[in-house]
Amino acid sequence: MSQPRTAGTHLRRLVVVAYLFLLVIWPVALVVQKTFDGGLENLRTALSDPVVTDALQLTVVVALWAVAINTVFGVGISLLLVRYEFPGRRVLSALIDLPLSVSPVVVGLALLLAYGGTNGTFGPALEGVGLQVAFATPGIVMATAFVSLPLVIREIVPVLHEIGTEQEQAAKSLGASAVQTFRRITLPSIKWALVYGVVLSLARALGEFGAVKIVSGNVAQQTQTATLVVEQKYQDFEQGSAYATSFLLALIAVAALVVVTILRPKDDTDGD
The missing domain is CATH 1.20.5 (Single alpha-helices involved in coiled-coils or other helix-helix interfaces)
Known part of the structure; x- marks a missing residue:
């Protein structure tokens, strides 16, 4: 047998x-x-093109902002879902997965309807105080953060369930404040889950296309991210630059995953 x-x-x-x-x-x-057909020529061409370099810079800025937002709110929402009982908790947990089930194009359109110029619900009021969301960097950051938020939460929540509350309660009984308990007990316990969630969020942010295309306006050297440049260059028959830009995006994401895998202790698991 x-x-x-x-x-x-x-x-x-x-x-x-x-x-x-x-x-x-x-x-x-x-x-x-x-x-790398023909050596490094495609990379040289792409990196000497202001359209590509500006798009890469904007992509990095947007990704970093999105990751920072997702880190803060991801940890907060995870603690709220696991450590507290409140009406609507299951509904909130289900809504967290909404960005994974809804098309990014729908997300971009929804943000445009909410914050876009004269037709958006909040657009005119925001522009009245000098803040433009749609067709600007804030809108791109919002779209990117929205689609990548669940990746942080879904890494942290299982770990919080597994470690339980015994150590946290012991720390509080000894007089530790909520901040001290989080910094000395909770954060070390979820450290690697948080790191891995952040890396996944970064990779997702770097590669976002649909939501960003709708909410950004796709203006070259202003609101055009690297993924949008790949589409434009490929359609303009500048395939070398499109391949090189795609390679750079993939390289950053893969490098981040490899570094985390190397640094993470071999005997460490999400539940430890």
């Missing part, structure tokens, strides 16, 4: 590897191959 089970295991592994190869590894490898 053991032989068929072993053969079945090998077959399943082969199917999984083939699936990942065809869906992920091979397409990404083709982008890398196209990027």
